[in-house]
Amino acid sequence: MKHEWKLSSLDLFSLGMVIEGAWVYSKCPDVDVLKGTLDRLLNCYPHLRDGYYNEESKSIEWDDTIRRPAAFEVRSEPALSASCLSANANAVWGIARKYDIKGFKKGRVAPFSATLVKLKDGVVLYVQCAHAVMDGHSFYALVRQWASLCRGEGITPMSIDQTLLPSPDAFSKEDALKAVQDSGWCRMKGKALLSMLFNLIRSNAIKYTYETEVGQQEIASLKESCDVGTNAVLSAMAAKKLFAQLPDKECFKAIFVADLRGHFPGIGNDFFGNFSQALPLGDEFAVSGHIGELAGRIEHRLRTILSSDEPEKMLRLSACASRYGLPYFYFDATDMNCPNPGTIYINNQLKFRACEIDFGNGYPLYAYPNRLSDMVKLWQPVSGGPVQIIYGGFAARLMRAASAACRKNG
Structure with a gap:
């Protein structure tokens, strides 16, 4: 059966953006466990694994009779250590593969991807997604659920019902125009x-x-x-x-x-x-x-x-x-x-507690925020450590x- 996940105006505003995170850990989670739990996780969110964007319908479309493997890559950088990638954003993102946002917009790339890079003495986990399908709340909740499954815990799937969103037809065009003008919106x-x-x-x-x-x-x-x-x-x-x-x-x-x-x-x-x-x-x-x-x-x-x-x-x-x-x-x-x-x-972004996401071997040595150019971000890279004001x-x-x-x- 074919399914459609219609993008809202909020989704379309973020269509060309990537939401991502990187976590440096001192111990490598079991790769087979990571793969298996990721597959279980994405069974709850099939549009992230099996769906592709359709520009004409402005939606993510997938067929539940066609099940694709999760976009999860494992590779090695044995010359690099976990310590040299902690508090070094240029180094961490320098070895990351860019999420193909153009490919997503052209319907060739699924909304979700993850990469595990094995280091000399640890790992870096990258999770990269099309911002059009999730905000920060959903992104970190998703990664946290993956971590919970890795620890052998259960999860409660989040709702992916787009019909709950505000209707774009709630006002006529004339009434909407009058309302924005009366509310003092900027032209x-x-x-x-x-x-x-x-x-x-x-x-x-x-x-x-x-x-x-x-x-x-x-x-x-x-x-x-x-x-x-x-x-x-x-x-x-x-x-x-x-x-x-x-x-x-x-x-x-x-x-x-x-x-x-x-x-x-x-x-x-x-x-x-x-x-x-x-x-x-x-x-x-x-x-x-x-x-x-x-x-x-x-x-x-x-x-x-x-x-x-x-x-x-x-x-x-x-x-x-x-x-x-x-x-x-x-x-x-x-x-x-x-x-x-x-x-x-x-x-x-402090509320996301990204620095406390534990895949079974403890908190990360360092957590990195997304690279979207917010004017100011509030972020904590290490649990219990200082907070960063990032301009x-x-x-x-x-x-x-x-x-x-x-x-x-x-």
């Missing part, structure tokens, strides 16, 4: 659209990142003194560090990548697919002032939005705006990935230039 056409695309291309061309580490003791101290959570503390730190390099900026806006499971009817924590979206906080935040005050305002605003029906309304309207090709966006996308940003975009694109360029100037001036 993205002509000069604004060209500016956004130009800066996005330039930002993505900046391949390096800039990382700063924050120790657990400092985080705990700030959380206690400010009475806020980890996300707010680190986001406030990231913003203050960035806008310190832009002295003309007195205020800034903030956008967070938010997992909106639980904020839309029928979409729970077990939904597999794309359901994370950029969430603008709306308010402007002063650059000056104590970090605790800024963290408090960020946390209050986030909680206020997430406890309202605003995310649900935004999701419904976004699906319709995309369906009708309306030239509007719900925040000013020209103001972040640019040389002189007035908005900071933060993707907090990408133009933000990385600003931070690197400031660091170089600081070193030059002694």
